Each structure stands twice: as structure tokens, then as C-alpha cells.
């Protein structure tokens with residue numbers, strides 16, 4: 072099974088976890104896109120009654136175009152279940168997210184969710200975390216200085232640009248600096264350090280957030296957080 076088929080498979084599986092009358096957090100990315108497709112099919116064919124809270128303009132547009140009702144996070148008390156993708160996941164079920172530049176809203180939605188499920192293909196499993204740049208969302212003002220600080224700390228920063236060479240601007244009007252670390256041996260310590268730096272809005276280390284990770288492959292594997 073190729074990776075696209077794995078993403079479709081795990082997206083469909085996760086759509087099966089959604090129950091009537093749930094408020095559902097909708098993540099961002101190519102795997103979540105399949106989840107949203109499959110969820111919309113259930114809404115339209117089975118009359119599944121749900122409302123969605125999204126993590127990006129992209130996902131909101133997809134969901135709404137398929138008939139899923141979207142509300143603002145502040146219009147709900149809590150989210151029952153959020154389904155999101157991830158770029159890397161370690162054996163503690165901590166991960167790197169933000170490859171799609173949506174990490175800030177993804178983290179806000181996640182911490183307001185009773186349950187967080189990540190859907191990934193097997194290429195995303197990495198222990199220690201690594202093999203994928205760590206995204207850090209930063210204020211545009213003084214970005215060069217923050218970049219220099221990261222470089223001086225040996226964090227190998229690169230300001231994210233798109234295919235046309237333009238600096239990527241997030242849905243929130245910020246920039247992304249990707250840290251090209253080979254491996255992240257101490258994710259908790261790095262997360263703490265990044266959170267303390269002035270100009271950093273959020274980083275892509277998601278620690279103690281995912282309750283369950285569903286891994287696509289020849290067979291679906293379910294990984295549950297130990298605590």
C-alpha cells in the first residue's frame with residue numbers, strides 16, 4: 072500500500088470514531104484531508120450530526136464545501152474529539168507538528184479538546200524525534216535577530232519560504248522558522264527553552280497532547296498514551 076493509500080485508510084478509520092452530536096476538532100494536512108472527506112460522507116449519507124472547529128483556513132474551506140458545519144472555538148465550551156496529523160511521533164506519543172504551518176491553531180484546538188487522536192502513516196514514527204525540521208512560529212518584527220539567536224544556539228534555523236521563494240506567512244500573519252535538527256534528544260527541555268524566547272509565538276513540539284495515535288500500514292496500529 073503506498074503512502075497516499077495509507078493516509079486515505081487511516082483518515083477513513085478515524086472518521087469512524089466520531090459519534091453523533093460531537094464537537095469535532097479538525098486538524099490540518101494531507102492525512103486530515105482524507106479524514107474530512109470521510110467525515111463529510113458520514114454527515115451527508117448517514118445524517119451524522121456534528122459541528123466542527125478547524126485549525127486552518129484550508130481545512131475550514133474544505134469542510135464547509137463538503138457540508139460540515141464549522142463554528143468558532145469560542146462558540147463551544149469544549150471539543151469532544153480532535154483528529155489531526157503529525158510530522159513525527161516518538162514512543163511517548165509526543166510529536167513534531169507544523170509542517171503545514173498550522174501549529175498555533177492546532178495547539179490551541181488540541182488543548183481545548185477532551186481527546187486528541189493523531190493519524191499518521193508509518194513513516195512518521197521516529198524515536199528519538201528527528202528527520203523532520205521543527206517548526207517555530209515567530210513574530211515578523213525582528214525575525215532576523217531571533218534567527219541569529221537560534222543559529223548561535225546551534226539550532227540550524229531556516230526561515231520558511233514557499234516554492235516561489237516567498238516567505239511563508241501563517242494564517243495568523245506570522246513567519247515560520249524551521250530548526251533543522253538531526254534528532255531531538257530532549258524535547259521537553261527544548262520546548263521549554265523555545266517557549267521562553269521573546270518573539271516565539273508557538274513551537275511545533277506537542278508534548279503530552281496526543282491520547283492516541285493511529286498508524287496506517289498493512290494493518291492499522293493503535294498506540295495509546297500510557298498515563
Ligand SMILES: O=C(CO)[C@H](O)[C@H](O)COP(=O)(O)O
Pocket residue numbers: 098099100101102103155156157158167168169170171172173174177
Ligand atoms: O502539523 C500539521 C500541519 O501544520 C500536519 O498535521 C502535519 O504536517 C502532517 O501533515 P500530513 O498529514 O500532510 O503529513
